[in-house]
Amino acid sequence: MQSDSPYRSLAPLRWILRIGLAVQCAGHAYWLALGGMSPLMSLFWGQRDTGGLALSETTALGIEAGFAWFFAAAALIVLVRPWRGVLLAIAGCQLLLVTAMWRTGQGFALDLSAIPVGSWSPGVAWVASLLPFAAHLARVALPLVLLLVERSLPGGLSRMAEWTARVAIACTFAAHGLEAVQHNFEFINMLIVSSRHSMSEGMATRLLTAIGAIDLLVALLVVSRRIHSVAWYMAFWGLVTALARISLLGWSGGWFHAASRAAHFVLPLMLAFWWNLDRSARRTVE
Amino acid sequence: MIPSNFPGVLGILPFLFLTPLASAASLEGVTPGQVRMVWKGDTSTTATLSWTTAEKGRKHRVKLRAEGDDDWTTVACQRSGQFGGTLPIEQRPFFHHARLTGLEPATKYQIVCQSDQKASREYFFLTAPTKEEPVAVLFGGDSRSGLDARKKVNRMIARMVAEQSAAGRPAILAFVHGGDYIVDGRKLEQWLVWLTDHELTIGGNGRLLPIIPARGNHDLGPLFNEIFDFPKRDGNYYATDLGPEVRLATLNTEVAAAGDQRKWLASELSDERWDHRWYFCQYHRPAFPAVKFPSSALTSWVPLFEEHHVDLVCEADGHNIKRTPPIKGTKVDPTGVVYIGEGGLGVGHRVPITSRWYLQETAEHCSAGHHLHLLTFSAERLNVRVIRLGGKVFDEFALLPRQAPEKTAVVVQPGSRERELEAVSQ
Numbered sequence: 001m002q003s004d005s006p007y008r009s010l011a012p013l014r015w016i017l018r019i020g021l022a023v024q025c026a027g028h029a030y031w032l033a034l035g036g037m038s039p040l041m042s043l044f045w046g047q048r049d050t051g052g053l054a055l056s057e058t059t060a061l062g063i064e065a066g067f068a069w070f071f072a073a074a075a076l077i078v079l080v081r082p083w084r085g086v087l088l089a090i091a092g093c094q095l096l097l098v099t100a101m102w103r104t105g106q107g108f109a110l111d112l113s114a115i116p117v118g119s120w121s122p123g124v125a126w127v128a129s130l131l132p133f134a135a136h137l138a139r140v141a142l143p144l145v146l147l148l149v150e151r152s153l154p155g156g157l158s159r160m161a162e163w164t165a166r167v168a169i170a171c172t173f174a175a176h177g178l179e180a181v182q183h184n185f186e187f188i189n190m191l192i193v194s195s196r197h198s199m200s201e202g203m204a205t206r207l208l209t210a211i212g213a214i215d216l217l218v219a220l221l222v223v224s225r226r227i228h229s230v231a232w233y234m235a236f237w238g239l240v241t242a243l244a245r246i247s248l249l250g251w252s253g254g255w256f257h258a259a260s261r262a263a264h265f266v267l268p269l270m271l272a273f274w275w276n277l278d279r280s281a282r283r284t285v286e
Numbered sequence: 287m288i289p290s291n292f293p294g295v296l297g298i299l300p301f302l303f304l305t306p307l308a309s310a311a312s313l314e315g316v317t318p319g320q321v322r323m324v325w326k327g328d329t330s331t332t333a334t335l336s337w338t339t340a341e342k343g344r345k346h347r348v349k350l351r352a353e354g355d356d357d358w359t360t361v362a363c364q365r366s367g368q369f370g371g372t373l374p375i376e377q378r379p380f381f382h383h384a385r386l387t388g389l390e391p392a393t394k395y396q397i398v399c400q401s402d403q404k405a406s407r408e409y410f411f412l413t414a415p416t417k418e419e420p421v422a423v424l425f426g427g428d429s430r431s432g433l434d435a436r437k438k439v440n441r442m443i444a445r446m447v448a449e450q451s452a453a454g455r456p457a458i459l460a461f462v463h464g465g466d467y468i469v470d471g472r473k474l475e476q477w478l479v480w481l482t483d484h485e486l487t488i489g490g491n492g493r494l495l496p497i498i499p500a501r502g503n504h505d506l507g508p509l510f511n512e513i514f515d516f517p518k519r520d521g522n523y524y525a526t527d528l529g530p531e532v533r534l535a536t537l538n539t540e541v542a543a544a545g546d547q548r549k550w551l552a553s554e555l556s557d558e559r560w561d562h563r564w565y566f567c568q569y570h571r572p573a574f575p576a577v578k579f580p581s582s583a584l585t586s587w588v589p590l591f592e593e594h595h596v597d598l599v600c601e602a603d604g605h606n607i608k609r610t611p612p613i614k615g616t617k618v619d620p621t622g623v624v625y626i627g628e629g630g631l632g633v634g635h636r637v638p639i640t641s642r643w644y645l646q647e648t649a650e651h652c653s654a655g656h657h658l659h660l661l662t663f664s665a666e667r668l669n670v671r672v673i674r675l676g677g678k679v680f681d682e683f684a685l686l687p688r689q690a691p692e693k694t695a696v697v698v699q700p701g702s703r704e705r706e707l708e709a710v711s712q
Binding site: 035036037045046047049050054057105109113185186188189192193197200201204248249253 | 430431432469470472504506508540541542543544545546548577578579580582585586633634636637639
């Protein structure tokens with residue numbers, strides 16, 4: 001009986017994920033609806049030497065608009081009833097977006113000269129080019145985690161759901177940590193503008209090194225052990241970094257960037273919530 | 287199963303395999319090739335002449351003389367080395383940079399590049415004047431893709447320079463490149479093709495057109511600095527004088543816009559703006575884009591452009607023809623700054639989104655197509671002309687010189703500290 005389950009209070013967990021995914025989809029819908037500014041445009045319209053498919057601009061814009069409508073509809077559907085097909089389709093679209101980024105060479109390029117094996121190794125360069133997949137893994141994983149949670153309730157969160165969330169958020173934090181350690185200039189801009197230009201570039205660079213190191217550390221910890229404070233920290237930091245887009249670009253130019261990063265705080269929030277409940281439930285059973 | 291992009295993969299294959307061979311074919315032994323001139327700083331007395339050789343060689347120097355002189359002066363290259371990048375080391379050619387100083391202003395210099403016993407043909411270039419006279423520059427960006435179109439645009443540049451001179455119009459002094467030279471700046475094979483194509487800008491008479499380069503988002507890695515003779519870890523933002531009354535700030539959207547670069551720009555504009563009648567800026571990713579998202583230039587630099595009354599800002603990256611009305615404080619204002627762009631030196635083109643608030647008034651001046659901007663500076667006006675590939679003028683407008691703000695009123699009130707007020711007159 002559901003009412004007898006020590007996990008009966010897990011229902012809010014499902015709503016955290018559903019609302020988070022709806023926000024993420026709404027952000028993507030708006031971003032794509034702006035027309036011609038997403039990696040999908042680079043993929044479908046871009047010339048072949050840049051990894052694009054060289055379709056006409058009208059066709060590429062049409063495809064992009066189609067994806068925008070899908071995300072808008074998906075944002076509503078996951079709130080009403082998160083159908084399995086829709087969740088899988090959202091994950092597929094997210095994967096297509098990051099594949100488009102990878103194929104057209106967008107996103108942060110790791111400086112391989114800082115790595116001892118050097119940039120001469122094509123294997124190292126290829127692995128480094130996969131950074132966008134790691135950075136965006138939380139967004140791809142969010143609908144899949146919701147799907148697994150929907151299937152595992154009310155008997156408690158399945159190990160598959162928990163580990164999907166843990167690995168995805170670890171990869172996202174690790175990728176952003178690497179970017180921070182290598183001083184991604186967009187992050188430096190974000191820090192300085194958020195401080196209303198009171199922070200020096202040197203200070204921002206040092207701060208970014210520390211932030212990157214912490215990101216890498218918590219990425220390691222979240223897949224190593226169940227440490228509640230790590231999950232809470234990741235949720236907090238995921239929210240702060242998402243909102244930083246608004247501080248950099250203003251509300252109208254930044255809200256959808258922040259929204260499309262909902263997975264960065266929703267997944268660790270879910271983990272923190274679940275670990276708390278699971279600990280309480282185990283104590284109750286004992 | 288055949289992937290959906292199968293024809294695309296086939297189309298890329300010849301490019302992948304032929305590119306290094308094609309670029310290598312243009313270089314032989316220590317014969318100087320891929321000759322180019324780079325301008326930074328004071329262009330009336332300095333310039334950097336650069337070239338490439340397939341083999342290392344031992345002695346690399348430039349012979350030069352002012353037109354009319356009998357004697358040649360020899361200048362040794364200050365910087366030579368083997369290119370980095372992705373090619374195997376035995377396939378990487380060598381760059382040579384000769385920094386020429388102590389030149390005479392407004393002078394035609396004949397030059398010959400020499401590596402060991404091999405000499406190039408004779409070229410010439412013009413130094414910028416130190417007395418006020420009308421001068422012109424070409425602005426463009428995004429030559430990374432569409433290699434056939436890139437070659438055509440380069441040939442058009444050579445023709446325009448020659449025709450301008452033949453018609454007695456103000457000399458085109460330089461080529462201001464807004465970035466995105468190639469698809470992947472870490473790939474030397476692509477740079478070598480670009481360098482070979484860039485030689486098409488050299489006139490039949492040997493006229494070298496100095497390039498003033500900005501870094502684009504595709505120009506990643508250290509090769510940019512090796513090709514254009516920047517220090518290894520340079521920020522790639524700098525100012526260039528084009529005569530006594532024209533100054534250009536080249537900015538870099540691919541490093542932090544908000545930190546040291548913003549400080550440099552604030553100091554540069556504060557010190558130099560009103561020492562020159564015309565002040566314009568160039569960088570790659572737009573603050574007021576016609577198709578993309580605004581770059582960090584919007585929050586970090588635009589307030590400075592407005593505060594210091596910059597005359598014109600040249601942007602690239604969007605692959606379209608754009609002209610905004612004067613903008614100040616995020617609205618159209620006759621005292622504001624005009625932004626033009628956005629790159630058309632070969633890359634495929636987008637249709638500008640003229641429903642954006644800053645393009646609604648100038649929608650008819652926005653379009654798609656390969657093009658160049660010809661900027662002509664005189665005492666009376668700054669004339670901007672957009673010329674499509676083929677030579678047709680698409681757009682033309684003029685800006686009048688601005689008046690320097692009066693720095694006069696110093697109000698001292700009893701019991702209060704001194705305050706300096708700046709009365710900004712338009």
